[in-house]
Amino acid sequence: MANRIEFAVLGPVTARRGGNPIGLDQQERALLAALLVAFPHSVDIERLRALVRSTRAAEGNGQVADGPDALEQALERLRSRLGAGPGGDDDALVREGTRYQLVVPRDAVDSARFVDEVRRGDAMLERAPDAAADAYREGLRLWHGSAFDGIPTSAFLETEFIESAVARLTARRFEARIALARAQLAAGEPASAAVEGEALVVDHPLDERAWELLVLGLARSGQEAHALAALRRCRAVYDDGLGSEIGVGLRRIEKAILEKDVIYLETAEVSPPPILPGSNLVLPGTRLVDRERDVARLVELLEESRLVTLVGPPGVGKTRLAVEVCRRNEMPDGPWIVDLAKVSDGALIPSTIATVLSLPGVGSATHLAEVMAAKSSVLVLDNCDHVVGYTADTVRAIIEHCEGVHVIVTGQSALGVAGEAVHEVTSLPVDGKALELFAERAAGVDVTWRLDDKNERSVRTVCTQVVGIPLGIELAAAQLRYMNEAEIADGLAKHMTLLHGVPDPQIGPRGRMWDVVDWVNSLLSDAEAMLLRRTSVFAGSFDADGAAAMYEFASETDVSAVLTVLVRRGLLRVVPGTSPTRYRMLASIRQFAREQADDAESIAIRAAHRTFVMARVESAAGMLRSARAGHALTRLTEDQAEHRAALESAFAADDAHYALELAGYLSWFWYRTGNVGEGLKFLRTALDMVAGDWRPPEPRVMARALDGLSSLTYLTGDAAIAEDAARRAAHLWSSIGDIGEMARDEAWRALFVAMQGQPEAAVEPARNAVKVAAEHDSVWTETEARTVLGLLLRTIGSVDEARKELRAAIRVGERCGHRWAVTASTWGLMKAAADAGDVEGALATMRVLRAELEEDDVISWLVMVHSTAAVLASAGRPTDGAVLMGAADALGAQSGFLPTWIDVVDGPIEAAAVHDALDDEEYEQYATMGAHLTREQVDRLVGELVEGPVTEPR
Structure with missing residues (x-):
């Protein structure tokens, strides 16, 4: 079409009509970027106000003016520039109420076209690699720089939304480049694969798949010398950057090149990603020997x-x-x-x-x-x-x-x-496979290493000393970076003699393994041994920042150098695919390292760990009440093992006040992720300990913990206990003058009163909480209080006023980034529309709700599906409703959280509405169909039911 409009974000953010660029100023381009991140969904104007800085052009005095209408005026200018005119048939930017949406074909947005081309390539990769390569090339050709390039961060009030979009597209681009090189190899284009592989290793030097593609491409195109040179480069990069050896895939390719194994080189597959899809299983980087x-x-x-x-x-x-x-x-x-x-x-x-x-x-x-x-x-x-x-x-x-x-x-x-x-599981036979394992690991350290007549005796001695235990053999082989086989054998023998005098068969494999770790530990410098002891406190993996927090008076750079040595020594392992790099310690080594610290150092290490965990959690907890809540939830989820360890450590040290503070900070995280049982266990233990402590708790810490107790107890359905905890917390917040937090607790108390059968009595306290929060400019509290008030008004039949309050909650929530409250209020609007018989309005609101839900918010998503089922049933589509109800019940059971737990009033009514619209046999038939769907399939079905079928990529 000559007048077709197109948008680009895979590079500078631009708009073109009929091939001609549309002139946009900085603010208009920032608004367009925000709309393109949300595409194809709509965005509320308040959300845009929270994301994009509201400024007008510089005025005569050189100052930049801004105001409440500036952003709306910029949006109208953008509408005018993108469309043929107000109300024109080909308007690209449409306003409906308070929401703006780009209404253009999917292929008018280059990022959507890129995703579709990659999907097309993925579908053809195995059966038609040449066609798949064409699809990948077509998609990658759309890139003209970094995603969403050219807009300064100063144009945004909140940058996480754009940063997340950039990260997603960048990761997908990398995977598409990997897939393109794989397709080129499979299609008989090894030289092209080598070119792509070289570009990949420059951009991603620590990704082994990129190196494998480069080396295979070179080898298959007859450039064996260049392939071996690339392998040497890779070894140097991994040794310098991580202290680790290359993976089993690269070593097998290297062996095939050296042995001129043409058959293997022509049929070798690139290694899969280090973590299997739909699993947390990290694929080993070494070959399994004799198992x-x-x-x-x-x-x-x-x-x-x-x-x-x-x-x-x-x-x-x-x-x-x-x-x-x-x-x-x-x-x-x-x-x-x-x-x-x-x-x-x-x-x-x-x-x-x-x-x-x-x-x-x-x-x-x-x-x-x-x-x-x-x-x-x-x-x-x-x-x-x-x-x-x-x-x-x-x-x-x-x-x-x-x-x-x-x-x-x-x-x-x-x-x-x-x-x-x-x-x-037994040790490897010393006269056979034990030597093979040593040789395998030694070749990982030094590609030129071979088991021969000169070193076999020493290797056999080493394997005998470690009684064939695989980890002992691997630790011994890792020392080849620092000494030869004879020195390793001699060092082990002397160490064993020092420990036991003469060989003692009563030591057994467990004791011998301990002795091997002790020998390697003796080879460390004082700084290296100290860092090993101190990082053993981590329950899970850790990064250089965490290690530095355990290592007194050292910079992160110094710590990184020591970590590299510990990896080279075999005492630490790098977690594949992590950035920044994370490290882990095997359980047996961790146990050894912990026992090397004396009582005083152990106490100091655990105290340092608690301090580190508190700082991490406090920082993330602050973000939970901001637009960066999604990032905070991800970070806290990664650190859960450390939270548990720090709390258990505090309980063991009788540090009740630390435990109470940490549990209080974590309570909203536990609520959002549904970790109700764990959260209540830690909170109640901390509260009990503080109650028995002679020191009174700091009021703010106690109030935060009681808030956590209240919200988590609410999820168990015990409204009476939840109300009591909220009442006590409100009193504490009031005593220290934090009126905003007090109002928040009063709002939630109102909800808990309503849950106990007194909705009319709850409305006025909720209304007062809204008033207090607004007067004190506590926008986060105001959002939640208005959400609660709107939900309560709906339950007593004041639907119009309920809608007014819920819309107000959404406006405030959008501005302050309270995504959870926005979602809850939108859900309430959907229910209010259904109450009024406005089925189309309910479905329209549902479309908005579906777009608003955060990907990891399983609980809200389940509730949304449950309510949508009832709306569809009331719209004369009971079979569709039964499918969704069956899916919500089945997925809720799998997730451990049923929608009726949080929606105690409407949940049973919704379920009955769907069930009663069909006879028992029909309901079971369609509910069973839904029960067999995955979350992705259900989400797609919901979209089709309320928005129409999704066009498949060609």
Whole structure:
């Protein structure tokens, strides 16, 4: 079309009509960028005010003026520039009420075209790689710089929305480049793949897939010397940057080039991403040596018994073997691995598993089993020795209720659960595979290393000293960076003699493994040994910033250098694909390192860890009440193991006030993620400890903890206790003059009163909370209070006033970035429209709600689907409603959180409305159809039901 309008964000943000650029000033381009991030959904004008700086052109005095109307005027200018005129047929920017939306074909936006081309390439990659390569090239050709380039950050009031969009598109571009090079290799274009691979390693020097594509492209195009040179570059990059060796995929390619194995080079596949999709399983970077019989046997045992426990001493390879079995055992819902070494309190095992599996609301073993009942997966519970009894209880519940779930447990002894199959993992034979493993790891350190007559005796001595334990062999081989085989053998022998005098067969594999770690530790400098001890406090992985916080008087740069040495020594491992780089310590090494600290240092280390965790949580908690809430939730989720460790550490040290403060900061996080049982456990323990402490709690800390107790108890349906906690918190906030927080508690108290059957009595307190919050300019509280008031007004039949308050809540929430309140208010508007019989209005509001929901907000999404089912039933579409109701119930059960728990008044009414619109047989038929859908399928179905079918990419 000659007058077609097109938008570009894959480079400078631009708009063109008929191929000609449309002139936009800085503010108009910033507004266009915000609208394009939301495309194809609409955006409320208040949201735009919260995102884009509201300024007008400089006036005569040189000052920049701004005001409440400036942004609206800029939007109208943008509408005029993009469209043919007000109300014109080809208006690209449409206003409906307070919302603006770009209404253009999907292919008019270059980012949407890029995504569609990549999807088209993905669909053809296996069967038609040449056509797939064309699709990837077509998509990548749309890029002309960095995404959303050219708009200064000063144009925005809030930058997270644009930063998130840039990150998503940039990650997708990288994956498309990887896929293009793979397609070129498969289509017989190795030279082109090498060119793309070279560009990739320049941009992403620590991505092994990029290096594999470069090396394979060079090798297949006859450039073996250049391929080996690229491998040397890669080794240097990994050694200098991380201290680690290259992965198994690159080493296998390297071996094939050196041995001129043409067949392997022509058929080799690029390694998959380090973490499997739909799983948390990190693929190993090394080859598994001499475990084929074990793997085959374990696969058989899993089919026969569903519970297999791998027993053996530390370092023998139980975890590695379990990972390999999972990698070869494809199941729809996993596999998943849960490191129980991070759990100090066995009662937290169910919620820890639930966190890994993204199942909010789970608190007990029985509940976990009920939630997992529909899943088909392999679950690995790793390192259970310190919580054997609790592990056994959890496993019993899972095995009893979850027919599709197979469990692998690792430890030094069996659980004693009925039906358990026990498989003993033994050391490698010293005269055979132990030497092969040393050679494999040695070649990872030095590509030129070979097992031969000159070094075989020393290697055999090393393997004998470590009694064939794989981790001991790997640690010994890692020292080849610093000494030769003879020096390693001699050093080990002298160390063992120093420890035990003469060889003692009573030491056993576990003691010998401990001795090997002790020898490597003795090779460290004082600074290196100190950092190993201090970072052993981390329950999960950590970055250089975390390590620096544990390491007194050292800069992050100095710490990074020491971390690299510890990786080279084999005492730390790099977590693949992390940026900034994160490190982890194997459980057996962590246990050793912790025991090297004396009592005074142990106390200091744990105190430093608590200080670090508090600072991280306090920083993130501040963001939870801002437009950066999504970023804060992600960061807090990554750190959950540290939260648990810090709280348990505080309980052990009788530091009740620290525990209360940390639990209070975490309470909104627990609420948003549905970790109700865990949150209540920690909060109640902290409150009980403080009650028995002679020191009175700081009022602000106590009030925040009571707020957490109130909100989490609300999610359990106990409105009376929730109200009492909110009342006590409100009194404390009032006593210290924080009127905004007091008003927030009064608003929530009103809701809890209504839940106890007194909605009329609740309205006036909620109205007063709105008034107080507005008078004190407490916008966050005002948003929540108006949300509560609107929901209460609706329940007493004041629908028009309810809509007014909910719309006001949305306006305030959009301005202050309170996304949760905006979502809740929009949900209330949807219900109010349905109450008034305005089905079309309810569906229109539902479209807005669907666009507003944050991706990780499972609870709100379930409630939205549940309510949409009732609206569809009232619109004369009961079968569609039954499908969605069945899906909401099934996915809610899997997630551990049912919509009726939070929507205690309307939830049962909605369910009855859908059920009563059909006879029992029909309802079951359609609800069963919905129960088999995934979340992605349900979300797509909801979109089609309320917005129409989505056009598939060509």
